[in-house]
Amino acid sequence: MSHTDTTTPAPSRTVDGRNVPTAGTWNVDASHSTVGFVARHLMVTKVRGSFTDYSIELVIADRPEDSTVAVTIQAASFSTGDATRDGHVISPDFLDAEGFPAITFNSTSVKPAGDTWSVTGDLTIHGVTRPVVLDVEFGGVATDPWGGTRAFFSATTEFDRNDFGITFNQPLASGGVLLGKTIKVELEVSAVAD
Secondary structure, three states, X not given: OOOOOOOOOOOEEEEOOEEEEOOEEEEEOHHHOEEEEEEEEOXXXXXXXXXXXXXXXXXXXXXXXXXXXXXXXXXXXXXXXXXXXXXHHOOOOOOOOOOOOEEEEEEEEEEEEOOEEEXXXXXXXXXXXEEEEEEEEEEEEEEOOOOOEEEEEEEEEEEEHHHHOOOOOOEXXXXXXXXXXXXXXXEEEEEEEO
């Protein structure tokens, strides 16, 4: 007797013409997600890195605009693949991971914005809290090989690190400074339904 696969597509729904995940709590699978960043070095090159220890909880509401996002990142998990640079960045010159061990983001509003979503929230870095806006794209849902339901999101934002009291820099002999002040954050998120 042959077995017929009766797996149905993972749940999503349409609200006001937009495809969104079903309501509920979605926890990020960190082994299949990335919290990355990009910073300018020597005014020209881009240095990329990530944080390796973090948690993200997404609560999708019946009305998508009532959804919430909560992120906690361990500052000491900063990694660019260069131990000397990473040690400097988590020092008091930059993140001061010992004095301010957690970086957090807590959403305050969720709004549709064309094909994406604008998620405004309070970002706290180095003990300073400022509002930022994440540009979030919902990538759909799928059933993984273990029967779990996953939702996929991409998000980006930019902020001025000086606004968070992270002002360390060095002037260059040729003009300009060693490090750019604008930090771009890039998230690729695979979230599992509770």
